[in-house]
Each structure stands twice: as C-alpha cells, then as structure tokens.
Amino acid sequence: DIQMTQSPSSLSASVGDRVTITCRASQSISSYLNWYQQKPGKAPKLLIYAASSLQSGVPSRFSGSGSGTDFTLTISSLQPEDFATYYCQQSYSTLSITFGQGTRLEIK
C-alpha cells in the first residue's frame, strides 16, 4: 500500500491566518492526490482534486499544489467555517486507495 502521512496532525490558528497542511506519499503518485474537509458528524466534502484543481463551489481561498510525493493544501485566509478536519487521499494505486490520517484545524 501507498502510505499517506499528513502534517501536522493538529493545528491551532486564528481567523484570517494563512494555513498550510502537508501530505507526503511513501512513493511517487504523480498528481493523483485529492483533498477533503470533514466537519463533526458530517460526510467528507471534496475540496481539491488532481492535486490542484478546485472543486466547483469551493471558495477560492482553498488551493492545492504539489506532485510526486509532496503536496500542500493552503487556506489563504481562514474563515470560521473552515475549522474542521482535512484529509488527503491518493488514487495512484486504484487497487488500494488510501487516505492520510487527517489534520484537525482548531480555533486558537
């Protein structure tokens, strides 16, 4: 299996901050990387697909970058509704799709 490691595991930030979450793959996955946001008691919501493409309806303060093994999700100016848990997901190996362990973004 391709292992996905996110850092940090948790993060405290304030409204208006710029935040970056990192996802590292155990081997090269090209751009086969997607990002999700999950709020308590809700299903995950797709934010970014193919490493850097913004899903329709997602605010432009969210952006993704990277290729190969290292990827980042950036929120340019945190809003109150952005406090949630974020997951990356690789789809390079479709015989075993895997997720990162999650990054919990909390209010400072």
Add this chain to the structure above:
Amino acid sequence: QVQLQESGPGLVKPSQTLSLTCTVSGGSISSGSYYWSWIRQPAGKGLEWIGRIYTSGSTNYNPSLKSRVTISVDTSKNQFSLKLSSVTAADTAVYYCARDLGPYDWFDPWGQGTLVTVSS
C-alpha cells in the same frame, strides 16, 4: 444532482455478516464512467477505503479486507451493496458510500453515512 443514501442494520452480532445498501437518486447508476465506492470511519479515527464497483460488475477491494468483502450492484434498483463477513468489534464504524470519479478517482458526492455497531 446525484445523491446517495446508505441503509441497513445499525447493529450486527460478532461473526455475522454486515450488509448495507446505497441508493442513488438524481441520476442513473449506469450513466457515465463511474465507480461506486464504500468507505468507513471508526469513531474518532480516519477514513478507510473498503472497495468499489463499476456498473459492469468489475470490483476492486482493499487488500486488508478483500477476503471478507463483497460489493455488488443492482442497476434496476439504482443501488449498490456491501457485504462484510465475520465481523468483529473492529468493524464498528460509520460506513459511507460515494461516487468515484476518474481519472483521478476522487469521491463526490458522499452519502450521509450510517453507523454500524458490532456487538452481541
């Protein structure tokens, strides 16, 4: 727009088989080049992909669960289903169904999720 809804028993006894169904509305399960996936999440933990099915019936399963998982599709009912055999307490989780879109296999949309507890 397409919506997904999971259904099935919320309580399953150890060693028995967990069975869930995902009903797709707002579009045909057969239209487009989509896979349909099951994903689970134990309380307070991360997401685990269980497996997926194409409308032709072709399947892929997580190697760690492959020996216990069967995913099937019923295009006449616009549904796909999950069976997980020989369950233990470790299989207690919220189970989600989701549409799997290629070529980068992202999941969108998701069902709301259903909690399945394995307990005697």
